[in-house]
Every structure is written in structure tokens, then in C-alpha cells.
Amino acid sequence: MTAGGADPRTPDVANLQRIALKIFLDDESVLEPSDVIPVFHRWIQTQAVDGLLIDVADYSHMATGPCVLLVAHEGHYVLDRAGGRLGLQYARRQPLDGALPDRLVALGRILLRAGQLLETDTSLPGPVRFRGHEIECIANDRLLAPNRAETLTAFRPALDGFLTTLSAGASWTLTREADPRARFGVLAHTPGVATLDTIAARLRQRHASDHPDDGRRSSAPPGRATRAEASAPVSPAPAGSGSE
Amino acid sequence: MRGENLEKRMASQTWDEVLSGQMDSDWADEINQFESQLELRKQGKLEEKVFAETRLRRGAYGQRYDNGQRNDGTGVKMLPFPSNGRTKGPDTVWDAPGMQRIKIPFGGLTADQMDTLADLSEEYSDGVCHITTRQDVQLHYIHIDDTPSLMRRLAAVGITTREACGNSVRNVTACPIAGVCRDETFDVTPHAEASMRFLLGHPDVQDFGRKFKVAFSGCRQHACGLVTMHDFGAIAVTREVDGVEQRGFEVYVGGGLGAVPHQARLFESFMTEDEILPTLQAIARVFARLGEKRNRARARIKFLVAQLGLDEFRRLVREERATLAHDDRWTAYLDGLPAYGEQPLKPGHPLDEASGSPAFKAWARTNVYRQRQPGYAVATVSLPLGDLSGWQLRRLADVARRFVGDTVRTTVEQNIVLRWVRESDLPALHRELEAIELARPGAGSIADITACPGTDTCKLGIASSRGLAAELERRLGEQMETLDEAVKQLRIKISGCFNSCGQHHICDLGFYGVSRHVGGHIVPHFQVVLGGKWVDNAGAYGLAIGAVPAKNIPEVVRRITDRFVRDRQGAETFYDFTTRVGKRALRAMLEELTRVPPHEENPDYYRDWGDPREFGIGDMGVGECAGQVVSLTEFDLVGAESQVFEAQLQLEADAFAQADALAYGAMLQAAKGLIKTEFIDISDDPDQIVTEFRTRFFDTQIFFDKFAGGKFAQYLFRRHARGTRPADRDTARQLIEEAQLFLEATHACQARLASQPVIPSASGAGARQETVT
Ligand code: HEM
Ligand code: SF4
Secondary structure (H helix, E strand, C coil): CCCCCCCCCCCCHHHCCCEEEEEEECCHHHCCHHHHHHHHHHHHHHCCCCCCEEEEEECCCCCCCEEEEEEECCEEEEEECHHHCCEEEEEECCCCCCCHHHHHHHHHHHHHHHHHHHHCCCCCCCCCCEEEEEEEEEECCCCCCCCCHHHHHHHHHHHHHHHHHHCCCCCCEEEECCCCCCCEEEEEECCCCCCHHHHHHHHHHHHHHHCHHHCCCCCCCCCHHHHHHHHCCEECCCCCCCCC | CCCCCHHHHHCCCCHHHHCCCCCCHHHHHHHHHHHHHHHHHHCCCCCHHHHHHHHHHCCEECCCCCCCEEECCCCEEECCCCCCCCEEECCEECCCCEEEEECCHHHEECHHHHHHHHHHHHHCCCCEEEECCCCCEEEEEECHHHHHHHHHHHHCCCCCCCCCCCCCEEEEEECCCCCCCCCCCCCCHHHHHHHHHHHCCCHHHCCCCCCEEEEEECCCCCCCCCHHHCCEEEEEEEEEECCEEEEEEEEEECCECCCCCECCEEEEEEEEHHHHHHHHHHHHHHHHHHCCCCCHHHCCHHHHHHHHCHHHHHHHHHHHHHHCCCCCHHHHHHHHHHHCCCCCCCCCCCCCCCCCCHHHHHHHHHHEEECCCCCEEEEEECCHHHEEEHHHHHHHHHHHHHHCCCCEEECCCCCEEEEEEEHHHHHHHHHHHHHCCCCCCCCCCCCCCEECCHHHCCCCCCCCHHHHHHHHHHHHHHHHHHCCHHHHCCCEEEECCCCCCCCCCCCCEEEEEEEEEECCEEEEEEEEEECCECHHHHCECCEEEEEEEHHHHHHHHHHHHHHHHHHCCCCCCHHHHHHHHCHHHHHHHHHHHHCCCCCCCCHHHHECCCCCCECCCCCCCCCHHHHHHHHHHHHHHHHHHHHHHHHHHHHHCCCHHHHHHHHHHHHHHHHHHHHCCCCCCCCCCHHHHHHHHHHHHHCCCCCCECCCECHHHHHHHHHHHHCCCCCCHHHHHHHHHHHHHHHHHHHHHHHHHHHCCCCECCCCCEHHHHHHC
């Protein structure tokens, strides 16, 4: 990226917009990637998910990387096989309002909603189930979020808040992508098992508590995020970890 | 004043700042200028047409649906981009995703450049890096606001996108194994590189009516350089002068694929090395001065050569050459030639033939080429449809660093080659490629298919070239072990339309997308193109023998290859086989496959490969009357198709006058069919047909293609005006190509007419019927 000399980039996660979140299929054998192509086309017809939906790109001929994309103006929905693991990713391309913690929640809501739609899609061979206890977060922007330890430090408060909302306070293990040239990325894992519906409900609650004007009351205990932050160990990524 | 892309709007730093000092200053200035123009366009201070040409010259192309409309399978829907009426070209919405073409001269890549391309594919595109049919790289779904940053990051690793598209000198291509090839006369890489540097941004190449493509090849017999399909192609040759070997080039001009392909013609049988650059400059000046500017369809240099005649063209170029002021750059690079050459990373070492897994051996059989230099080999990384993920590309850069260094090239078959692999490293290299899912065997085989972007992203795509290619690769890949050796070596190339970006003319089995109107629906089809040659620098161009529904193409491949295995005589090539068996017999084999079952019987025929949407439905509403009229037209179209086909057979029999007459007859019959939709009593008199066609379909622009305008009608008018001038092989061949295109345009026009809703008139009859009776 920068040929020789000190890297002049300083992490600026507060302004980070190009963020991608990915959830993983519990059992990959239930789905052929190409099964999703007609589903994504239908989503365009019925405007089923958030955003200006444009087209479907089929990369299912590739053994890794994005498999099937629902191309959208604000952010792509990707049936993604990066790192050899099939999952659903929402990769934001256009800015969102709000501070980083709010933006993460908003992205999470968009992604989980799409995941729930896949889980309940009767045209898929299924049953499609996503894991609620594992999520990947990638900063798709090497300028504002170079893959360095400082970026993680800067990113953690927002990320921890988001994750502990998903796990209702339980701690997460974070594994940072090892290759410094790769995008800054964190794979987060929490020991308990949770369904997508569960974490989606928690995120909705959090949204409701942040937006009391919406008329709903929050039951999220304050201060949880701080506690989880302290307890979430950051394991260094194993060398050669194959994530994309 | 600069543009305001996402990072600029939001962030504390920009790529411009971070990369300052790492970019060539001229390139940095150009990108700044481009960014200013982008900003001016945003403010409405730059005309959209001017901005469109500006961005094209920087490789920023439009992409399908960028007019803000798309048929989602239930009808045409608006795509409400937030652009507020802002456009980046005529009918091209600002916020719509676009394509960025990245020029890779002779396909040469360094590991650092691969890293950057990988980064860009992830951050600005969809995570996929695509290799094109001219050794370039393309990224899709790019927002125009991101292009200045993207260009800066490329410039920082020595890549410019300047003149990657637009009416200028496109990428200069060369054999991917130049310098290590066992058969080459000499390494053409330095000449390709010098031509690229010299022509890039040169004032004499800024005023063309159309693109100009240059290629270099190290030999005559192989395909790598594809010289015959280039505007300027040079094949390395030597001669002896006073006992001393002298290097030079056999130079060809006026070649090109596209709708009406032309084989390049021999311009000079021996041009000394020092004359290559000045001659290119002279040709550029003649082309800029005399080439067609207004009519894009006739603006390639091939038309100028045809119009002036080769001798006159040559005379003009030589005259121009004589007047050029000397430029040191013409020959400066020649001083460095004796020392030119890539440095291998490791000393050569032969492979122990016993080593390696069975998978390695299978891969090595097709993907490894032994270099001229003992102990070294070229390894081909075979990419499905030319695609690899950003992660794969970054890891491939690491593999390159470990095994070969910066000696990587892309190929026109949409693959990547690693040169200077120490042979004894091959098994280890294969293992590393396996780990990143890039160890696909079968490079250069029938399962390694070339395809243009087609309907996936191209605005002009008719049928899904990539969808078909993926399906054929899947099927043929599965059968690879059992396929006959002769079949394995065939090549398939597919284009989404007649423009031939997928190079369907120059392979064994070529296909290009067309559509046919069947029972009130539009059905995706591919024309089957046979008789092309990949070897001999694309030594022969194939011709279409008939259109088959897209869903039957795998069966076409099976039948033709089975017959090849069955009837092959000795070591006969596929080219010789098709010539011997004849197109008539081959077409007869496919006759049954041209049938489209009714929609209710098999709706699958009415969808394209990899796309569940109904093919081009939605705005169709066919009334009975239109149906009836169409069937008369259809009748004539079928007749016209067989005339074109007969014309091909006559051409093959060297009966040029008959071929010409049949092709002309085919156009007349197709035109007549169309006229019948309005005027049923049209006679067979050519004058009447042309006059009626002109007034009813040309002057009214009903026949016009959205992109090509009236160009196809001009083919008929020109031939009609020519009267009975004698035909030769070239003119007959060209007329057959033109007749084929005229027919396609007639099919398209008929489909448009049939899809117009029938408006009930006061009498209760359909409006269209009224015009008929
Ligand atoms: C009238 C319009 C067009 C014509 C006549 C045309 C023709 C061609 C031809 C003949 C080639 C390849 C063979 C050669 O090297 O000469 C080519 C290359 C190519 N075309 Fe087109 N094309 C057209 C428009 C487009 C469009 C709209 C797209 C899609 C965005 C496209 C995509 C490509 C690609 C990807 C290549 C390989 C490119 C490279 O690296 O230079 N073409 N085109
Ligand atoms: S051949 Fe046609 S469909 Fe394919 S890229 Fe070229 S213009 Fe587009």
C-alpha cells in the first residue's frame, strides 16, 4: 500500500463508513450458493430488504470470495464464502447517519433482517440457520482503518457495545485478521449458543432504548458494555489464519 | 477545486495526502485534473458528453442499468438513485455503479501491483478482480466519486488507467510468455512497453474517431499475440544483412474484431526495430486526419484501409513518416535491449519427474509450460471466467514473491501466468495454489472458457455470455477425465452480442448472444460460430452457422464434439474437420436444437443461464393480429437466414459472386419481411423493397437500434447502391457479416414491433392491424 517509509495513515474510525458485517451459516450443507440467486431477484421485485436494490451478481463459479451478490446502492448483500465459510454479509458503501456505535447497530439491524428473511424463505431447501454467537466485522477502508493494533483499540468501544448488546452482556473473544495488508477485520465469538431471532430481538431493544421516542421501553442494563469490554480478551490471530 | 468523494466528505485524511510523493508527478496532475472535471460536472459546469469522454479516457466505463432502469422480471422498474438528475454522460445516472478498466501493458504485473489491485477490488468494487480479453483488469460496481482515489492508489504502484477506454490507443498487448517462449524469434516485451510509453498521452493519438489497438507477437504460428485482429500488429522476424542478423517486424494493419471483423493486412514484411515507433506515430496521424469521425460504426482503422486501399494507405503513412520531426524516444529504448531481460528469483533446477501428487501431475499436464531457459517453467493460474477474489489475488502476490518475484502476466484467455518458476519448485507451488483455490487444472482446454462481461454488466449485452460460460465450464470440467484428448484441446469463446469482446471469431467453438421472438416472448439464443482459428495469430475468423436457444448450447457442444471424435481423420484439426465436413452438414446436426418448446411446456427456455428472470418480458402485449402479421415476417426471416447460410457455403467454394448475391438477397428478403408488417403487397423488386424500407423503417427510425442507430440499414443501402460490381473474397465475406447483422437488427425490430401493445381502435380491431389491411 505505501511503498517504503513510515506508514502515514492514522486510524480514524469515528469517520469509518465502509463497514461490512457477516453472520455464518450453522450448517453449510443445507444450501447451494446458487439457490440464493432467485431469492435475491425476488427481494429486488418485492423490495424486501433495505436499500436501492439494483441487480444480482453471480460469482458462484469461484471457490472462495463473494458467491452471490445482491448489488445495492447503499450496501451490497453478499452470500459470502470468504475464508472458506459460507455466510451472509452486508457491506456498506454509502454513509449512514449517527456516531459509530449507532451506525454499527443500524448495520446489524439491516444484516439480521436479511438473515431472518433467508431463514424463513420457504423456497430454499433449508433449514437455513445462522449462528447468533459469531459475527465478523470488517472495515472496508484501508485509509481510515489500517489493519493495525491501534485501529482495534480505537474501534473496540463501539464494537464491544454492539457485541454485548447482541449477547446480552456475555463476553466475546475477538480475533483480529493477521495479515497487515488485509482489511482490518475482527472475528467475534461468544461461548453461548444464540439464534438469529434472539440477537435480532436484543438489537431491536437496544434501538428502542436509544430511541425512546419510538414509544418502546428498554430493558438493557446500563454499564454492561464497559464490563464486557474489560472481560473480552483479544486473542492474537493465529499466523496464517485464512480469513479474507 | 477537487471532487468530494466519501473519504473527503467524512475523514481527516485522504489518499492524495497519504500517497503524496509516491506518484509520478504528471500522473498525479492528470488525476487532479480529472477530479476537478468530476467536480465541475457535479456542479453542472461541464457538459455531460464532454465528461463522458473524459472519464472513458480514464477507463471509467458505464455499466448495465446505469440509465436508471431495469426489468426485474416483472416489468421495467425505475432505479431511484439519489442523483437528483445529475448524470455522468448521456442517459447515465451519476450514482449508478460503473466499471473501471485498468490498463496492464502486455499484462505485466508486479507483486505490489497485485496487492493494490486486490485492495481496490475489496474497497471500491465487489471483492472480485476480473481479467479481460486484452490482458487488462476490470473492477465492477464502482462509484464514480471513488475513481480519483482508486486512480491515485494505482498510480502509486506505477499503473495508469489513462486511455484504457475511449477513442485512443488501448492497451498494448503481447505474448504472455514473451522472453521465455521456446519458439519465439525474440522477446517483444521491450517493444510493447516502449510503444505503450511512447503512445500514452501522445498528442497525435488524441483525435481518433474510434479505438486503436496494438499487439506484438514473437512468432507467426502460435496464437499469443493475436496480431491479425489488431489495428497494428507486429510479428518478430529476423533477416541477414551482410552476414549479420538484423531484428525487425512483419507489420500488419487494419485488423479488428467487432461486428464486422477484418483480418489485418500485411503492411510491411520487414520493418526494422527503429521504425516501429515512428511508423505507429505516422499511422496515428493518418488515422486522426482521415479516419471516420462521425459514424462510429465505420471509424476503426480497418474501414479506412478498406476505403483507401492498402497501397494508398501505405503511401500516405510513408509520406507522413517522412515529414515527422525526429523524436529521441523512437529509439532510446533500443540501447537497453542487449541488457534487457527478467532476473529469475532462483537458479534453475529440473523437476524430478517422479515428484508430486496425482493432482499435481494432472495440473502440470495442462498448466505448466517448459521455458526456453533450462530448469524453468511458466505456470498458468487458470481463473474461472477470469475472476479471482481480492484475497486470492493478495495471496497470489505472496506466492509470486516466494517463487518468481515480479514476473507475472495476465493473458488474453483471462488467466494469470507466473514465469520463471524453478521446475523443482512446481509441486510446492501447486500446493500453495491449492491452498488459495487457484490450482484449477485444464488451462487452455475446452473447459477454460473465455467470455465477455455480457448481460452481467455490459449495457449492450443481449444474452448471458458469463452464465453460459459458467455452465459449460461446470459440465466440461466434470467430464474432463473422460473427454477425448482432441476435444480437450478445443477452445470455446463467448460474447454476449455481436461486438465480439469475447473474441468468438477466433476459436474452435464460438458463440455470441442474439434474441429471437417466439410466440409472443423473447428467447435468449446464441449464434454458433465455426471455422475460426486460434493459432497462426488468430489465422481465420469463424462465421455464424445458425442461432440456437441458449439452453440448448451445451447440447450443441456435445453433439459437435462427439461428431469430431467419431469422424476425425487421423490427427485432423478441428478447423480442418469443420472445413471437410462442411457447414451444411454441421448445421443439419443442430437443426432439431433450434426448436423452442412453447412457454407453457418449458418456461426454462425463456430464461437465460444463471438468471431466473423471464427474458425480456414485461412490456410485451401481443394481440392476435400482430401475431399473424409477425408470422409472415417470420417466414421471410427464416428464408433470409438460409440465404445467408448458403452465401457462406458459396464463399467456402470460392464462388464469390454467388456468395455476394445470396447475402444481398438475404438482406432484401429480411427487409421485405419487415415491410409486410405495414404493406403486405410489397413486390420482389429490389428498388421497391429498398425504397419502401427506407421510408417506412429508416426515415422513421423504427429500424434504429438504441446504440447503433441506423448503421445496419446502411449495409443494405450501400450494397443496393453498388449494383453488380464484381465481388472478391474480402468483399463477399464482409457482406455476409453485414447481412447477418442486418438480419439480427430485423429480428430485434420485429420483436420491438410485436411487443407494442395492440391499441383497440373504434372499429374494435387492433391499431396495428389497421395499418396492415
Ligand atoms: C460498440 C461497442 C463495442 C464494440 C464494437 C466492442 C468491441 C470489442 C472488441 C472487438 C474487443 C476485443 C477484441 C479486440 O481486442 O479487438 C473488445 C474488448 C472488450 N470489450 Fe468491447 N466493445 C464494445 C463495447 C463494450 C462494452 C459496452 C463493454 C462492457 C462494459 C465491453 C467490454 C469489453 C471488454 C471487457 C473487453 C476486453 C477489454 C480490454 O481489456 O481492452 N465492450 N471490445
Ligand atoms: S460482446 Fe457485447 S455483450 Fe459482450 S462486452 Fe462486448 S458489447 Fe458487451
